[in-house]
Amino acid sequence: MSENSQAAPVTDERIKSVSNFRKSLMRPELGGICGTIIVFVFFFLTASDSGMFNSQGVMNWSVVSAQFAIIAVGACLLMIAGEFDLSVGSMIGFAGIIIALLSVTYGWPMWMAIIATFVICIAIGALNGWLVIKTGLPSFIVTLAFLFILRGLTIFAAIATTKKTIIGGVRDVAEGDWLASMFGGKVFTGFFSWLGENGYIAVFDRGSRAGQPVVDGIPMLIIWAIILIVFAHILLTKTKFGNWIFAAGGDAQAARYVGVPVNRVKILMFMFTAFCATVFAACQVMEFGSAGADRGVLKEFEAIISVVIGGALLTGGYGSVIGAALGALIFGVVQQGLFFAGVESSLFRVFLGVILLLAVILNTYIRRAITGEK
Amino acid sequence: MSNETKQPLIQMQNIEKHFGSVIALAGVSLEVYPGECHCLLGDNGAGKSTFIKTMSGVHKPTKGTILFEGEEMNFSKPRDAISAGIATVYQDLAMIPLMSVARNFFMGNEPEKKVGPFKFFDHKKANQITMEEMRTMGINLRGADQAVGTLSGGERQTVAIARAVHFGAKVLILDEPTSALGVRQTSNVLATVDKVRKKGIAVVFITHNVRHALAVGDRFTVLNRGKTLGTAVRGEVTPEELQDLMAGGQELATLEGSLGGTV
Numbered sequence: 001m002s003e004n005s006q007a008a009p010v011t012d013e014r015i016k017s018v019s020n021f022r023k024s025l026m027r028p029e030l031g032g033i034c035g036t037i038i039v040f041v042f043f044f045l046t047a048s049d050s051g052m053f054n055s056q057g058v059m060n061w062s063v064v065s066a067q068f069a070i071i072a073v074g075a076c077l078l079m080i081a082g083e084f085d086l087s088v089g090s091m092i093g094f095a096g097i098i099i100a101l102l103s104v105t106y107g108w109p110m111w112m113a114i115i116a117t118f119v120i121c122i123a124i125g126a127l128n129g130w131l132v133i134k135t136g137l138p139s140f141i142v143t144l145a146f147l148f149i150l151r152g153l154t155i156f157a158a159i160a161t162t163k164k165t166i167i168g169g170v171r172d173v174a175e176g177d178w179l180a181s182m183f184g185g186k187v188f189t190g191f192f193s194w195l196g197e198n199g200y201i202a203v204f205d206r207g208s209r210a211g212q213p214v215v216d217g218i219p220m221l222i223i224w225a226i227i228l229i230v231f232a233h234i235l236l237t238k239t240k241f242g243n244w245i246f247a248a249g250g251d252a253q254a255a256r257y258v259g260v261p262v263n264r265v266k267i268l269m270f271m272f273t274a275f276c277a278t279v280f281a282a283c284q285v286m287e288f289g290s291a292g293a294d295r296g297v298l299k300e301f302e303a304i305i306s307v308v309i310g311g312a313l314l315t316g317g318y319g320s321v322i323g324a325a326l327g328a329l330i331f332g333v334v335q336q337g338l339f340f341a342g343v344e345s346s347l348f349r350v351f352l353g354v355i356l357l358l359a360v361i362l363n364t365y366i367r368r369a370i371t372g373e374k
Numbered sequence: 375m376s377n378e379t380k381q382p383l384i385q386m387q388n389i390e391k392h393f394g395s396v397i398a399l400a401g402v403s404l405e406v407y408p409g410e411c412h413c414l415l416g417d418n419g420a421g422k423s424t425f426i427k428t429m430s431g432v433h434k435p436t437k438g439t440i441l442f443e444g445e446e447m448n449f450s451k452p453r454d455a456i457s458a459g460i461a462t463v464y465q466d467l468a469m470i471p472l473m474s475v476a477r478n479f480f481m482g483n484e485p486e487k488k489v490g491p492f493k494f495f496d497h498k499k500a501n502q503i504t505m506e507e508m509r510t511m512g513i514n515l516r517g518a519d520q521a522v523g524t525l526s527g528g529e530r531q532t533v534a535i536a537r538a539v540h541f542g543a544k545v546l547i548l549d550e551p552t553s554a555l556g557v558r559q560t561s562n563v564l565a566t567v568d569k570v571r572k573k574g575i576a577v578v579f580i581t582h583n584v585r586h587a588l589a590v591g592d593r594f595t596v597l598n599r600g601k602t603l604g605t606a607v608r609g610e611v612t613p614e615e616l617q618d619l620m621a622g623g624q625e626l627a628t629l630e631g632s633l634g635g636t637v
């Protein structure tokens with residue numbers, strides 16, 4: 001700060017100088033960074049010989065973390081804009097069934113089915129947002145209604161058309177489709193073969209795929225997660241629109257008074273959340289080769305927990321995409337790590353509850369530190 | 375100041391505002407000249423808030439005309455008033471505490487720089503301008519990234535005023551800027567109002583504190599029960615007279631007598 005040095009800074013003797021340590025405490029990502037370090041150290045010590053950190057193990061928890069991250073990014077921006085979406089899980093089930101119905105049952109080309117599903121789901125997201133804005137009701141209630149509406153519609157649509165709640169055969173229809181490979185394909189396969197050939201990662205030693213690496217590429221799911229994280233982080237911190245997201249969630253009325261289009265920002269964030277849920281669904285359908293009407297149950301809460309672990313305030317106006325991504329990473333690593341470490345899997349929920357509570361307490365402290373509240 | 379030779383910046387003529395069967399404003403007129411601080415006084419419920427919300431485009435008047443620089447205006451939303459040059463600083467809704475001073479300062483008017491096809495928030499420029507503007511207003515920030523929540527109430531009002539001035543406000547409406555402040559902070563805000571007025575900006579200062587009004591005001595308009603009780607010029611009116619007009623009756627006079635003129 002050169003301009004500070006020329007005009008002798010008049011310091012107020014009543015303001016305590018703030019140490020860099022305390023300053024660094026005031027970052028939303030702090031909890032996420034600490035949590036990530038603790039989680040990795042813990043599993044290095046307890047589960048490093050279980051295969052958690054070889055190529056398959058890493059791929060295993062990376063995929064799970066990426067799933068959480070995709071929906072957490074949407075939930076994060078929406079929460080910073082001051083709203084919730086509890087219909088994310090139902091939206092995932094709904095989007096999956098629509099893709100499968102249109103492509104398998106009605107024989108649409110896969111790319112058309114995927115695009116149509118995105119359009120429908122984003123429109124539902126817009127409807128969510130519009131209802132919240134128009135009625136002035138808490139988004140909690142409006143999207144809770146959609147949690148049930150969408151889940152019911154999904155099961156109804158699947159049973160009414162195919163008499164089953166699971167629609168299979170997606171893989172055959174998706175074969176060779178350019179858009180399907182954007183969600184179900186793998187990239188850097190050549191690099192992974194090279195790693196396998198040179199003995200850096202494990203290869204199959206027998207069977208029809210002998211000599212090929214066990215992990216043969218990066219799934220598009222992970223690429224989507226990275227793209228969404230980078231996009232949302234830049235949008236939030238480096239653009240005008242990002243400032244409007246903070247403003248809309250920080251104090252909608254104050255933002256309106258200076259001309260921020262708060263309603264538009266909020267509705268767009270509902271649409272973005274729906275987009276993320278649909279990306280999640282499309283990847284899952286392509287990976288499994290089928291769509292199930294019960295997919296995505298409780299995903300909305302997992303997304304919200306990731307975001308809160310990442311340092312966002314439930315009241316809006318504060319948070320970070322990087323934090324939410326770290327929250328998703330912690331989530332994935334712990335869920336899979338407990339499996340690797342041979343811990344009873346029901347304890348995962350105990351862990352979840354505890355870490356959620358700790359995160360919220362830490363966030364409250366951070367908010368007080370920032371705003372100077374007592 | 376010779377107001378006769380100047381054209382009023384804004385003229386509110388016989389403004390009426392009805393909410394259903396309630397008549398909030400029953401024909402209020404007021405004009406504000408450049409470089410003057412026009413105080414709008416009135417007790418709670420007198421219609422001050424409704425009146426300034428009409429001026430700032432939040433409410434549409436039921437009857438009456440608004441002339442801005444001699445032209446008739448029809449504001450349908452606050453944005454219209456802002457782009458015409460009428461900025462309003464609300465008492466408690468001025469700033470967002472969780473956001474940095476710079477982010478607040480440029481909220482809704484973010485500076486952008488182009489990188490290839492993309493436009494990004496120019497944080498460097500925003501921080502630099504914020505620090506400069508704050509220094510001219512007499513506030514030394516630790517950094518432009520300091521959260522507004524760490525500022526005092528008076529400093530927040532000052533940031534909001536500086537923001538309005540920076541973005542070219544010709545008329546600055548201050549809604550009870552001093553009502554929640556301590557003595558020292560109040561005098562800082564009043565000093566800021568004085569600085570702003572000297573730049574030729576018309577200030578509309580809403581308050582129910584006669585002493586704050588007399589400290590900076592050039593002219594005083596008193597509202598009571600949705601009506602104007604007249605406009606007085608500085609030096610031609612005593613605090614007691616203003617106080618009486620605001621209360622609109624005699625009870626306060628007797629009450630004030632028993633309190634020894636401290637109200």
